[in-house]
Amino acid sequence: MPLTAPVDRELIHKRTIECKGYKRNDDLWDIEGHLIDIKSYEFPNHDRGGIAAGEPVHDMWLRITVDNDMLIHEAEAVIEASPFNICPNITRNFTQLKGIQIKQGWRRSIKQLVGGIHGCTHLVELLNPLATAAFQTIYPLISKEMASTNPGKRPLLLGSCHAYASDSLVVKRQWPEYYDGDV
Helix, strand or coil: CCCCCCCCCCCCEEEEEEEEEEECCCCCEEEEEEEEEEECCCECCCCCCCECCCCEEEEEEEEEEECCCCEEEEEEEEEEECCCCCHHHHHHHHHHHCCCECCCCHHHHHHHHHCHHHCCHHHHHHHHHHHHHHHHHHHHHHHHHHHHHCCCCCCCCCCCCCCCCCCCHHHHHHCHHHCCCCC
16 A cells, blocks of 8 residues: 555655665675665756756765675775765775674664764665665575574574564464464
């Protein structure tokens, strides 16, 4: 069911975020994100001589290479379009993500390494959907392997959202041994 019908309105801003996950032939994973911001109107810009309606204000890419434990082995950022000429200078800072793990405390680690003046707000924002895409890419494939090698191990998804609450009907159906709701 889509959202309810809105009142008459005019599109002003469009942000598109696309994330893709790839299995590499070296047993690592590439997770790529692409962020584009577009305005529906033309506006002046000192560094670019103006930005036309429909032309990207921001056009940015970010790739992280992770292993099965979500440890980042490489990170690369590219800014193809930005409002200021100096924006692409900060992309090299994103290599500092190498060595951190996507796990609890992830956002705090990002903020320390590439937050504020040490990074780009838009690339930092892109890291959260990249983390989700990494999980969505990797988990389904390695969970099958884990289930066959470690039967009875507590599922990673248990407790991760409403559907996977230990008292939900989904858990009762998929992992009855972990269900703790009303019988």
